[in-house]
Amino acid sequence: MNGERSNKVEFLTAIYEIDGPASSAQKTAERICFDQTIEAEDGLLPPSLQSEIVGQIENLQEAAGGRYKATIRFRGDLLSGDCTDLLNVLFGTSSLRGDVRLLSFTMTDRLLSSWRGPRFGMDVIRQILAVPKRPLLCGVLKPLGRSAQELAELAAQMVEGEIDLIKDDQNLVGQHWCPFEERVSRCADTIGDMSRRRGRPCLYFAHVSGAPDSMRKRAARAKALGATGLLVAPSLTGFDALRFLSSDEGPHLPIMSHPAGLGASVGSERGGLAPAVVYGLLPRLVGGDLTIYPAFGSGYPMSQRDCLSVALRCRESWGTLRPTMPAVGGRIGAERLSELGSALGADLACIVGSRIQKDLDGIQAALTRLHRAIHEWGSQSG
Numbered sequence: 001m002n003g004e005r006s007n008k009v010e011f012l013t014a015i016y017e018i019d020g021p022a023s024s025a026q027k028t029a030e031r032i033c034f035d036q037t038i039e040a041e042d043g044l045l046p047p048s049l050q051s052e053i054v055g056q057i058e059n060l061q062e063a064a065g066g067r068y069k070a071t072i073r074f075r076g077d078l079l080s081g082d083c084t085d086l087l088n089v090l091f092g093t094s095s096l097r098g099d100v101r102l103l104s105f106t107m108t109d110r111l112l113s114s115w116r117g118p119r120f121g122m123d124v125i126r127q128i129l130a131v132p133k134r135p136l137l138c139g140v141l142k143p144l145g146r147s148a149q150e151l152a153e154l155a156a157q158m159v160e161g162e163i164d165l166i167k168d169d170q171n172l173v174g175q176h177w178c179p180f181e182e183r184v185s186r187c188a189d190t191i192g193d194m195s196r197r198r199g200r201p202c203l204y205f206a207h208v209s210g211a212p213d214s215m216r217k218r219a220a221r222a223k224a225l226g227a228t229g230l231l232v233a234p235s236l237t238g239f240d241a242l243r244f245l246s247s248d249e250g251p252h253l254p255i256m257s258h259p260a261g262l263g264a265s266v267g268s269e270r271g272g273l274a275p276a277v278v279y280g281l282l283p284r285l286v287g288g289d290l291t292i293y294p295a296f297g298s299g300y301p302m303s304q305r306d307c308l309s310v311a312l313r314c315r316e317s318w319g320t321l322r323p324t325m326p327a328v329g330g331r332i333g334a335e336r337l338s339e340l341g342s343a344l345g346a347d348l349a350c351i352v353g354s355r356i357q358k359d360l361d362g363i364q365a366a367l368t369r370l371h372r373a374i375h376e377w378g379s380q381s382g
Contacts (some may be wrong), residue, residue: 010025010076010111013058014090017067017101019270021059025068029057029261032100033072033282035093046369053078053151071102076111082380083286091273098271104313105281112319120254120345121322122315125289128254128349129164129201134338134374135346137367138165138327140353141172141187152186154357159194159202161356161367165290165349167231168189168207170258180218181225188226205229205256209237212244219251229254229289235261239286246287254328257288263300275306284324290349291324298330304343311344325349334366334373341377 011119014036018028033055034040041377045053052075059071079085095335107115126132129286139158141151157164166187174180191204206227208218230253234242246255265273269313279293291314296307311326328340329351340350352370360364 008346010108011309012074012076012079012086012089012105012107012111014072014105015073015103016070016072016094017063017103017270018070019099020062020066020068022062022068025070028100029060029068029070029072029083029317032094033057036072036089036091039093051230061185068174074231076108081109081114083243083282086285087239087282089347093267098268101267101269101271101274102277103274104276109319115285115321116247116287117318117321118241118255118287118324119252119282119295119322120289122289123323124324125203125254125325128203131164133165133346135341136164136325136327136349136376137353137370138163138167138349139163139356140167140169142169142353144169144171144175146178148183148186151178151183152190154363155204156190156194157363158367159191159198159355160265161364162198162365162371163352164254165203165205165229167205167229167256167351169353170231170233170260172207172210173210174345181221184222184227188228191228192226201228203228203254205254207230207231207258208245209233209258212237212241214352215241215245216248216250219245219248219253223251223253227253229256231258232287232288233257233258233260233262234283234288235259235265237297239282240350242283242288243259243286245313254260254289255287257283257291259291266301275302276309276313280310280324281325284314284321286319288324290327292327292329292351295328295330295336297336297339297341298328298332300330308344311348315345315347323347329353331355334369337373338377338380339368340382341374346378346381 037054055072055074063069091102203278206222232242265278283291294302296302296304314324314326327349332350333355356366
């Protein structure tokens with residue numbers, strides 16, 4: 001490969017964590033280079049072709065706990081532009097090993113430029129809501145089993161309590177006691193009317209996950225019925241499906257990524273995808289304007305360090321991609337807002353669902369306490 005040609009090659013660079021000692025880590029890193037490209041033994045390709053296609057180890061350094069970090073570079077022309085190909089090159093065969101963990105990945109600028117990322121992103125969401133600084137509150141229409149009218153009444157209480165965002169629960173699809181059209185229509189109308197009364201918007205994210213054709217139809221219908229956002233679970237639909245919906249000029253609505261099913265990809269501390277990848281980089285790359293993931297201390301296996309790493313990947317500078325709003329959930333009450341805000345920053349959405357409904361003083365009182373906690377934290381941190 002001559003110098004002129006190599007200057008035109010774009011690269012995908014991945015960082016993996018693997019077991020030591022150094023000699024073992026070197027062998028594992030070399031195996032990843034082959035598995036993630038040709039998935040064959042050395043010597044099946046002419047040396048000149050093999051050197052072009054097989055991944056290259058850029059760095060191997062010791063990490064904590066006897067593990068090693070391997071930085072491996074792959075040629076960008078291994079990819080066709082779909083998220084399917086990207087995931088296969090990053091972690092296809094190596095995901096089967098159990099002792100390899102994908103920590104992060106980057107792309108050269110020209111390769112990244114083919115990815116649009118969020119259509120709206122964190123800053124535009126804030127502009128729409130007229131909330132420039134503080135953490136946002138997102139209410140959930142739940143539990144499954146309520147009628148469309150009951151969910152609309154719940155939404156009305158949330159808007160009256162100054163909620164910023166409302167999303168369907170991911171379990172709501174089109175059950176006979178709560179049909180999709182009736183639910184979206186009633187909830188969108190109610191949220192729109194109550195928002196106009198209070199003089200400030202509240203975005204409503206209707207759940208549209210499904211098979212590709214079903215999801216496109218649901219998204220178009222949700223917008224026609226008045227939804228102002230869409231909720232998609234990319235582990236269930238595929239990341240490319242979320243990407244298609246984000247770039248579709250039809251719905252043209254903000255998209256919230258839901259983590260249902262994604263926890264299986266995170267795996268253990270030795271294998272799987274790091275939370276920063278599965279909840280941060282991937283949803284942002286394919287166009288999630290907000291991405292939901294578990295808060296630390298919520299009963300889910302999420303450390304404070306990992307929780308922060310997701311938020312940072314959502315908000316950091318990444319080529320021309322707009323930042324995604326990180327949204328944490330997991331039984332969040334007023335007593336946790338200061339802790340979450342201090343650890344993760346103000347550019348954050350907090351998902352509040354069952355706890356505000358169980359408050360003995362009512363939903364509006366619960367939301368008032370949440371807003372008071374946000375204000376007090378903001379005063380202390382500002």
